[in-house]
Amino acid sequence: xxxxxxSDCPISSSLDIWGDKWSLLIVRDLMFSKQCTYGDFLKSDxxxxxxxxxxxxxxxxxxxxITKQDHPESKAKVLYKLTPKGIDLLPIMIExxxxxxxxxxxxxxxxxxxxxxxxDKDAFIREKITExxx
Amino acid sequence: xxxxxxSDCPISSSLDIWGDKWSLLIVRDLMFSKQCTYGDFLKSDxxxxxxxxxxxxxxxxxxxxITKQDHPESKAKVLYKLTPKGIDLLPIMIExxxxxxxxxxxxxxxxxxxxxxxxDKDAFIREKITExxx
DNA sequence: TATTTGCACTTGCAAAACGCAAGCAAATTT
DNA sequence: AAATTTGCTTGCGTTTTGCAAGTGCAAATA
Numbered sequence: 001x002x003x004x005x006x007s008d009c010p011i012s013s014s015l016d017i018w019g020d021k022w023s024l025l026i027v028r029d030l031m032f033s034k035q036c037t038y039g040d041f042l043k044s045d046x047x048x049x050x051x052x053x054x055x056x057x058x059x060x061x062x063x064x065x066i067t068k069q070d071h072p073e074s075k076a077k078v079l080y081k082l083t084p085k086g087i088d089l090l091p092i093m094i095e096x097x098x099x100x101x102x103x104x105x106x107x108x109x110x111x112x113x114x115x116x117x118x119x120d121k122d123a124f125i126r127e128k129i130t131e132x133x134x
Numbered sequence: 135x136x137x138x139x140x141s142d143c144p145i146s147s148s149l150d151i152w153g154d155k156w157s158l159l160i161v162r163d164l165m166f167s168k169q170c171t172y173g174d175f176l177k178s179d180x181x182x183x184x185x186x187x188x189x190x191x192x193x194x195x196x197x198x199x200i201t202k203q204d205h206p207e208s209k210a211k212v213l214y215k216l217t218p219k220g221i222d223l224l225p226i227m228i229e230x231x232x233x234x235x236x237x238x239x240x241x242x243x244x245x246x247x248x249x250x251x252x253x254d255k256d257a258f259i260r261e262k263i264t265e266x267x268x
Numbered sequence: 269t270a271t272t273t274g275c276a277c278t279t280g281c282a283a284a285a286c287g288c289a290a291g292c293a294a295a296t297t298t
Numbered sequence: 299a300a301a302t303t304t305g306c307t308t309g310c311g312t313t314t315t316g317c318a319a320g321t322g323c324a325a326a327t328a
Contacts, residue, residue: 006180008179008241009159010234010235010244015158016155019153020154025145025149045142045146046146049316054276074324076275076323088237091229092230092233095225095226095228096145100148102222103219106144171305210296210304210305270327272326272328274324279321281316286312287311287313292308293306
C-alpha cells in the first residue's frame with residue numbers, strides 16, 4: 001500500500017498516487033455528488049470491482065485525497081468526501097473534460113456543464129470549490 | 135491493443151487511453167523535448183521497461199496521440215512526436231504540475247517553468263503549443 | 269425476539285499486466 | 299569484416315486485476 005516514488009518529477013509523483021484507471025473516477029464521483037457511500041461508487045457505469053474499490057479508497061485516504069466520515073443517519077454506512085487536496089484536483093478534471101470534449105462525443109448533461117466552464121473557467125472552478133468545501 | 139470503453143464518461147474514456155502509470159510520462163518527455171527516439175524515452179529517470187515502452191508507444195500511436203517519423207540522419211533511428219491531439223494534453227499536464235507544486239517538493243528547473251505558467255497561463259500554453267506544432 | 273435484508277468490506281482464484289533479463293535483426297561505426 | 303548501436307521482441311516469474319462468493323455488523327421486518 002505504500003507508494004514508491006519513481007522519480008522527483010511532479011507528473012510522475014502525481015501518477016504514483018492516482019495514475020491508474022480507477023482513482024480519478026472515484027474523485028469524479030465525489031466531485032459530482034460531494035459525498036458518496038461505498039455502494040454509491042459501485043453504482044457508477046464503469047462497474048468497479050469491490051476489492052479494487054476498497055483498495056483504491058484506502059490508497060486515496062492514505063494519501064490525503066479523501067476522508068471517511070460517519071453517516072449521520074446510519075452506523076452501517078460510511079461517507080467518503082474529498083479533502084481540500086482532493087478538491088484541488090478539480091482543474092485537472094476540468095481540463096480532461098475539455099480534452100475529451102474535443103475528441104469524443106460527450107453525453108448531453110456533461111456538455112451542458114462544459115458550456116458553463118467555457119464561459120468562465122475560473123469562476124466555475126471557484127464556485128465548485130466553494131460548493132465542495134462547504 | 136484495442137480499447138474497451140468502460141462508459142460514455144469523458145473522464146473514463148480518457149483514462150481508457152492514457153490512464154496508466156506510464157503514458158503521460160511519455161507525453162511529458164515529448165512536451166519537453168519536442169521529439170524523442172526510443173532510446174531517449176529509456177533514459178528518463180523513471181526507467182520504463184523496454185517491453186512496456188514498446189506497448190505504450192504502439193497504444194499511443196493507435197489512438198492518435200503520437201506519430202512515428204523517419205529520423206533525418208539515420209535509418210536505424212525512429213522519431214516520435216506528439217500529434218495535435220497529443221499536444222492538446224498540455225493544459226492537463228500543466229494542471230497536474232500546479233497540483234503537484236502545491237503538495238510536493240518540485241525540482242528547481244520545474245519550479246522555474248511554473249513561475250512562468252503562474253504569470254500568464256494562457257500565454258504560456260499558446261506559446262508552447264506553437265513551439266510544439268512548428 | 270427472531271429473521272431477514274442492506275451495507276461495507278474480505279477472500280479465493282483465474283486472467284491479465286508488469287518488470288527484468290536476454291535475444292535479435294537491421295543500420296551504423298570502427 | 300567485426301563490433302556497436304538502435305528499436306524492438308520473447309520468456310518467464312511476480313504483481314495487479316477482475317469476477318464471484320463469503321463475512322460481519324447494523325438496521326429493518328416479522
